[in-house]
Amino acid sequence: PEFVKKLQASFTSDSTIHIATVQDLANKNITTQNATNTWTWTATNISDVTCAVSNHYDWDAASVLVDDKAHRRVAVQAAFADGSEDFHHYVQFARNSLDWFSHNLPGVPYPFPKTTSVQGFADMEYPMMVNDSHETDLVFAQLVQDHEIAHTYFPFYMGTNESRYAFMDEGWATTFEILIGTAERGKKAADDFYKQFRVTRWIHGPHEKEQPIITPSPDVTFGAGNNAYGKPSLSYLALKDMLGDDLFKKALHVYMANWNSKHPIPWDYFNSMKAGSGKNLDWFFYNWFFTPYYIDIDLDKVDKTSGGYTLSVKNIGGFAVPFDANVTYADGTTETFHQTPIVWEKDQKLAVINIKTSKEVKSIVLDGGIFMDANEKDNKWVAN
Numbered sequence: 001p002e003f004v005k006k007l008q009a010s011f012t013s014d015s016t017i018h019i020a021t022v023q024d025l026a027n028k029n030i031t032t033q034n035a036t037n038t039w040t041w042t043a044t045n046i047s048d049v050t051c052a053v054s055n056h057y058d059w060d061a062a063s064v065l066v067d068d069k070a071h072r073r074v075a076v077q078a079a080f081a082d083g084s085e086d087f088h089h090y091v092q093f094a095r096n097s098l099d100w101f102s103h104n105l106p107g108v109p110y111p112f113p114k115t116t117s118v119q120g121f122a123d124m125e126y127p128m129m130v131n132d133s134h135e136t137d138l139v140f141a142q143l144v145q146d147h148e149i150a151h152t153y154f155p156f157y158m159g160t161n162e163s164r165y166a167f168m169d170e171g172w173a174t175t176f177e178i179l180i181g182t183a184e185r186g187k188k189a190a191d192d193f194y195k196q197f198r199v200t201r202w203i204h205g206p207h208e209k210e211q212p213i214i215t216p217s218p219d220v221t222f223g224a225g226n227n228a229y230g231k232p233s234l235s236y237l238a239l240k241d242m243l244g245d246d247l248f249k250k251a252l253h254v255y256m257a258n259w260n261s262k263h264p265i266p267w268d269y270f271n272s273m274k275a276g277s278g279k280n281l282d283w284f285f286y287n288w289f290f291t292p293y294y295i296d297i298d299l300d301k302v303d304k305t306s307g308g309y310t311l312s313v314k315n316i317g318g319f320a321v322p323f324d325a326n327v328t329y330a331d332g333t334t335e336t337f338h339q340t341p342i343v344w345e346k347d348q349k350l351a352v353i354n355i356k357t358s359k360e361v362k363s364i365v366l367d368g369g370i371f372m373d374a375n376e377k378d379n380k381w382v383a384n
């Protein structure tokens with residue numbers, strides 16, 4: 001009863017309650033001392049069930065408000081070896097994850113009654129549970145936990161087939177990973193990690209081996225991880241850049257409302273995003289999902305016009321990416337002109353961009369940020 005009382009208190013507590021500590025474990029009285037005990041779990045609207053049992057793990061718990069309208073709180077628990085410093089933070093890390101995902105993006109209240117982080121060896125997601133390895137780097141530990149918890153929505157809430165369409169869940173978890181990472185650590189740290197972990201490994205080729213993202217995962221013969229994680233994640237972020245945050249979220253909610261628990265396939269995603277945004281996105285989805293493209297833009301030509309400058313940007317790699325045109329004027333001042341992927345709508349091989357200015361331009365550099373360029377040497381123009 002003593003431990004049940006602590007568990008019940010955690011259901012309304014923001015701060016972490018230590019349900020079973022090292023001392024409690026040493027006393028060996030946490031469960032009723034019968035020859036055998038039986039536990040019964042009940043779950044509804046769950047695509048799969050996983051269970052972990054330990055006779056030597058600490059057990060922490062708290063809860064977090066995920067649905068403001070319904071005043072619904074979700075239980076947040078962790079089970080781990082006492083010596084794992086990172087896991088002592090996991091209840092609060094997970095509270096932050098559930099809060100952020102519920103209130104920002106995807107912006108759908110966490111759909112299950114509970115989440116538990118269990119120390120294991122997998123870095124793997126399950127409905128209502130993540131199994132993470134012990135990490136000595138707390139920043140990386142939080143990032144992995146954020147990623148695995150993000151899978152709550154894709155694939156579990158939606159019911160996507162992760163074996164056939166890995167990009168429909170890993171691509172999203174990777175996208176939420178950088179978005180929540182930006183909130184936690186700032187844009188530069190989140191971008192740097194994403195570049196190093198999700199883009200650098202494939203952006204320099206060999207490009208002739210690229211396969212379209214739409215390729216069913218079992219048939220991908222090269223760069224399976226890139227097709228599952230980095231490339232689709234960039235497509236989701238490119239779409240967000242093009243539609244803007246509000247319209248992107250609105251369209252995403254149409255997709256999630258239409259298809260949660262109904263096992264959507266890629267075409268359900270495409271159609272829902274088109275319906276939800278009210279835009280014809282066929283060209284965009286064709287560009288990102290049905291081609292063996294990569295990222296390489298080329299600042300081919302800069303012409304002076306009466307109102308400023310015209311930039312001719314060739315798309316060598318093919319993907320419809322956003323980028324910044326960073327302009328340095330002759331007077332030493334600088335200005336950034338952001339271009340969303342809409343610049344590729346009419347002609348996916350050539351974008352013509354007008355920059356309005358009365359000032360003399362000294363140089364222009366195109367910078368895609370996390371949309372890393374395979375060849376940055378052709379991204380710069382300097383006035384004669």
Ligand SMILES: [Zn+2]
Pocket residue numbers: 147148151169170173
């Ligand atoms: Zn994942």
